Amino acid sequence: MSTVAAPEIEHGTPRGYRQHRARKVPYCEPCRVAIREYNREARRTATQAQVAWNKGLTGEPEARETRPVGRDCVTPGCGQLAELPQPAAHMVRVEEPGSREPARWYCAQGCAGYGQALAEIRAIP
Numbered sequence: 001m002s003t004v005a006a007p008e009i010e011h012g013t014p015r016g017y018r019q020h021r022a023r024k025v026p027y028c029e030p031c032r033v034a035i036r037e038y039n040r041e042a043r044r045t046a047t048q049a050q051v052a053w054n055k056g057l058t059g060e061p062e063a064r065e066t067r068p069v070g071r072d073c074v075t076p077g078c079g080q081l082a083e084l085p086q087p088a089a090h091m092v093r094v095e096e097p098g099s100r101e102p103a104r105w106y107c108a109q110g111c112a113g114y115g116q117a118l119a120e121i122r123a124i125p
């Protein structure tokens with residue numbers, strides 16, 4: 001299946017929350033709860049990664065495992081507004097002139113591609 005034609009909003013999931021946002025559909029309560037849980041989990045995971053890093057694993061942490069991209073990305077700072085400081089060295093600034101989507105930081109490659117596509121969609125009048 002390669003179609004990206006709008007599937008049903010997956011209510012009660014982080015993906016559903018982002019589908020609301022992408023389609024400008026008002027958020028429903030299950031989706032609000034889901035994104036809150038999701039963000040809490042992302043923060044917890046980030047803290048563990050930082051602890052591991054500080055135990056002598058110096059240098060850039062390698063991102064070699066398969067991970068969700070773009071709207072499902074759990075990397076702290078991914079998708080953050082670019083007016084804020086760069087969240088991490090591997091993050092790239094994505095900006096599309098004329099887009100309603102503001103400039104944001106994304107992980108290089110997958111997430112940046114997602115962000116670019118989103119910004120381009122929102123540049124369409």
Ligand SMILES: [Zn+2]
Nearest residue numbers: 011012028031
């Ligand atoms: Zn919903």
Ligand SMILES: [Zn+2]
Nearest residue numbers: 073078107111
């Ligand atoms: Zn990302």
